Amino acid sequence: MESLELNQFWEQIKGELIKALPENALPWVYPLEISGYDKGVVTVVTGQLMGRDLLRKNHYRQIVEVLKQVTGDEKSDIVIIYDATAAKTLKRENEKLQKKVATAVMKEQAMENLSYMQSASNLNLKYKFENFVVGENNKFAHAVAMAVAKAPAQKYNPLFIYGNSGLGKTHLMQAIGHYTLFNNPKLKVKYTKTEDYINDFISNSRNSKDQVENMSKFNRKYTNIDIILIDDIQFIEGKKKTMDQMQHTFDSLYNKGKQIVITSDRLPKDIPNLTAALDSRFAMGLMVELVAPDENTRFEIIKKLAQGNDLVFEENALRYIAKNYTKNVRELEGAFNKVCAFAEITEQSLSLKLAKEVLKCEEKANEIDIERIAQVTAQYYDVDLDDLKGSARSQKISIARHIAVYLAREITEKSFASIAEFFNKKHTTIMFAYEKIKKEIVTNKDFSIATREIKQALKVM
DSSP states (O other): OOOOHHHHHHHHHHHHHHHOOOGGGOOOOTTTTEEEEEEEEEEEEEHHHHHHHHHHHHHHOOOHOOOOEEEEEEEEEEEEEHHHHHHHHHHHHHHHHHHHHHHHHHHHHHHHHHHHHHHHHOOOOOOGGGGGOTTTTTHHHHHHHHHHSSSSTSSSEEEEEEEEETTSSHHHHHHHHHHHHHHHSSEEEEEEEEHHHHHHHHHHHSSTHHHHHHHHHHHHHHHSSHHHHHEOOOOOOOTTHHHHHHEEEEHHHHHOOOHHHHHEOOOOOGGOOOOOHHHHTTTTEEEEEEEOOHHHHHHHHHHHHHHHHHOOHHHHHHHHHHHHOSHHHHHHHHHHHHHHHHHTTTTBBOHHHHHHHHHHHHHHHTTOOOHHHHHHHHHTTTTTTTHHSSSOOHHHHHHHHHHHHHHHHHOOOOOOHHHHHTSSSSSHHHHHHHHHHHHHHHHHHHHHHHHHHHHHTTOOO
């Protein structure tokens, strides 16, 4: 037989042997290679000495029976030869295989360790540099965040990222953490929301027999790390004891040369009742602002989402969404996800027709929203819209803000959380303002007239 025919012949025999022999014999059968076939006798070689002996001793008759069935020759026989050269080749192949397996195991263990560290650091896998869309609105902030991730505490310490809600502050902050854990896993990273820090401090500082030990654990938790990521620092406003503790945490980390990254919806100077000590500390590093993305960037954001989820889509559908949702990334993604849900449920592709049917942007354009109410109210009281959304507390601005909140709730029926987000306030503060005007409007003639005239200006009666 020619070499090719011989190999094909042996593969046919091997296939039948695999079916006929018990499973514990197969590891010895797989490496067998045919070297000749003459007058019904098949000669095979192996690099496994033990394999040769076991096959001869335990399975010789079964193998011969298979040979007779395949060849149709009752005189069929088999000779199994041990080949030292084949043994060396087999050894090298086994070593290569073991190395590959070891490498795969190490990679798997590394990924498991990384996953554990990400969980321990309180990081969300969604927020990485790889899926952060860079545009003109965030190019500088992205570059600075990347520089911090590559060289923590070398410059830009602390890094203070500020901007309205939903623009990617948390994403950039956590991306620093993910990059660090992946590229420098020896460093300890911790992400915390300011509200969690506050609650943790209050819980551990309560008077009890374990107070000293509890506060000691608290301090170790927040200072025995290399990078701390503190989100939404504006919620610390007015909490004097927590601010003093935050100052201690800040100083301890900074003095040890650790990286501090902070986010806020406003600059430190615009956070009411922030201590001068914290204000100066937050401002001593670099402050970068995130602003709303332009239309092209918004389009790229949802296009990346669509591609990442292997969706069939029309580009003009994505353009439609990007054109009509302009305030922030969170709102944009919410609109995109809504259309995707309808597409999945109705088993349609993501088309322009579907996007228009689901989002009804043309109809909503004629609706009165919170921003329109705030603008008209600001004009009525002759104050700046930025003051209504800021921290100014003069009586005139406070009344205008409260009236705007009341009208926003009454006219739009938006949730207190949505109204709070617009005015950059806590939802409890917004609830208080609404309830206050709701009660006083009955007895306060000025409030009654103001709300009526503002509604007239809005053409809502």
